[in-house]
Amino acid sequence: MAETTLVGRMGFASGQAVAEVGYDEDCDQGLREVLEEVTGNVLVGEDFDGLVDAVLLWHRDGDGELAVFLEDAKSVLASAGTVWLFTPKTGRNGHVDLGDVEEGLTTAGLSRTESTSVLPDWNGTRITVPGNSR
16 A cells, blocks of 8 residues: 555654644545554644644645744644645645745745655655754
8 A cells, every 4th residue: 555655654653643734625535544553643633732743734725824834833843753744746726836835944944855746646745843852
């Protein structure tokens, strides 16, 4: 299953807490299910008030300012946490231009470290927080 391979490459492990932001019915359900299986935890929503090991951020053109969502994601990450940004691929409804992603990252003070296009409809970008020492 492509999702199992992807989740392994994304670095998720048992016991990790993962917040999900921007969920809608167009999100990749297979990835979400495998992520919950691997971590052993249900994905927590945007109203979660603790720290998490990772944030899964689904973002589409028209959802609002990406930098704001990235700042919010950054604020709930535990030390060495990671944000995985998923945006619709080119030609898909809600596609986000790479320039807009880069601008959002710069504004939020974040760095892109890896990209993947394993999912049929979504591009994934691994984002780290420079100097995150919580």
